[in-house]
Amino acid sequence: MNWTGIVIHHSLSHDVSAEEIDRWHKKRGWRGIGYHCVIRKNGKIEPGRNITQQGAHAKGRNHTHIGICLTGNFEREKPPEKQINSLIKVITILKMVYDIQKIERHHERCPGKLFPFKQVLKKVGE
Numbered sequence: 235m236n237w238t239g240i241v242i243h244h245s246l247s248h249d250v251s252a253e254e255i256d257r258w259h260k261k262r263g264w265r266g267i268g269y270h271c272v273i274r275k276n277g278k279i280e281p282g283r284n285i286t287q288q289g290a291h292a293k294g295r296n297h298t299h300i301g302i303c304l305t306g307n308f309e310r311e312k313p314p315e316k317q318i319n320s321l322i323k324v325i326t327i328l329k330m331v332y333d334i335q336k337i338e339r340h341h342e343r344c345p346g347k348l349f350p351f352k353q354v355l356k357k358v359g360e
């Protein structure tokens with residue numbers, strides 16, 4: 235894959251494992267988890283779909299963008315600092331490995347209005 239972007243999501247759920255999201259997405263008839271990475275509330279980084287494969291997380295951007303999902307519902311709650319710090323680490327590493335040009339939200343309500351998108355961009359040098 236020739237990754238040029240990253241899309242950030244929230245799971246719109248409780249604090250779930252990548253394995254559980256994998257089961258949800260299989261039920262939808264997909265090949266399994268559509269995100270490349272899941273970040274838990276305690277900061278744990280869990281691998282999702284292999285980075286060598288296209289994800290299934292953002293229509294029209296799946297062939298160019300890596301999908302990262304933070305667990306929680308950020309329409310209702312703020313992500314914990316540990317979770318945001320892990321996200322910053324993951325993005326920083328991905329930027330060293332790939333020619334990432336864009337870090338984007340999924341859409342207006344994903345990852346939720348309480349997700350500190352501007353702060354995250356600043357921390358990764360965007």
Ligand SMILES: [Zn+2]
Nearest residue numbers: 243244340344
């Ligand atoms: Zn999303």
